[in-house]
Amino acid sequence: MKKPLIKTLVCIGLLIGSHHFINAQEQESFQKLVKLPVREAAYDSYLALMRINIEQSRKEDGNISFTLFGKDGDYTVYLLERFKNKAAWEEHKKSVYARSTDAISPAATMHLSEETILKEIPEIPAADTEIVIPEENTKNIITWFTVQPTATTAFIEAMSKAIPKARETEENLGYNIYQNAEDPNKFIVIERWRNPEVYQNYLQSEYSKKLNQDVEGLLTKEAKLKREVLKNISE
The missing domain is CATH 3.30.70.100 (Alpha-Beta Plaits)
Known part of the structure; x- marks a missing residue:
């Protein structure tokens, strides 16, 4: 009698687990x-x-x-x-x-x-970006990071301290970080600023300098920081 009961409980457990997995996918x-x-x-x-x-x-x-x-x-x-x-x-x-x-x-x-x-990082969920017209003078930066396998937690912690401060800057249009869905050691940061002058001011801020110092020792030795400075050409 016990075996059928155990099998039933296992099946119920699998169904519940499957439901939670599907629900998580729907919410992500x-x-x-x-x-x-x-x-x-x-x-x-x-x-x-x-x-x-x-x-x-x-x-x-x-x-x-x-x-x-x-x-x-x-x-x-x-x-x-x-x-x-x-x-x-x-x-x-x-x-x-x-x-x-x-x-x-x-x-x-x-x-x-x-x-x-890409997937969002729970500690630093993505925020809506502001659309401005015209976009010609905005400063948009995409940066790729490859982090040491043992340093992903430290990297996320460093980013979680700096990103909210950057978002609070009046002329910031968006600042989001994403993790590569296939490689947890790779991250992409997308920044949007109203103009180049504002971006330069941000680079001179204490928290930006501190972020650069914190992140430098967390990247892989082989990784070369890749950065593209772009403009929004959606419209």
Whole structure:
């Protein structure tokens, strides 16, 4: 009699665990950063199509934000997509405008696009970014970090002290950190500032200098800090 009872209890436990896992997935936001090295000849038409995709995607209930970054004299762009959960992103991919962009992307980017799935860090959840018009003078920085496997907790702690202070700065438009969903030792920080002068003032702040000192000893020896200074070209 005991064996059937044990099997029943095990099945119930598995069902409960599965429910919690699915529920956690439904509640977890979904982020993706895509690097798109666009061919010069295809750049204008691709940008026009991408902007339609952005405009329509932002209207979706499941979308949090949809932002395209680029820079003068360079045809490589970065697309940051944020959705309330993965199901919302999968529903977005069924739309005509998303499918149209996906269809032209391989040819426009010479099959050289790179995708990175990102996840929020519970200690420093992502905050909404401010949209300003016009965007020409804003300062947008994407920084990639590779942290020593034993230093991820210390890295997150250092960031959790500095990021709230940066967000409190009047001219800060957004400051978010994400963890690579496939490699927990890799992080991406995306900063947005109203203009270059404000950003320079931030770099001179005591907490920014302290952050640089704290982070320096936590990165892998092989890692070279990668940073891109971009502009918002979503509109």
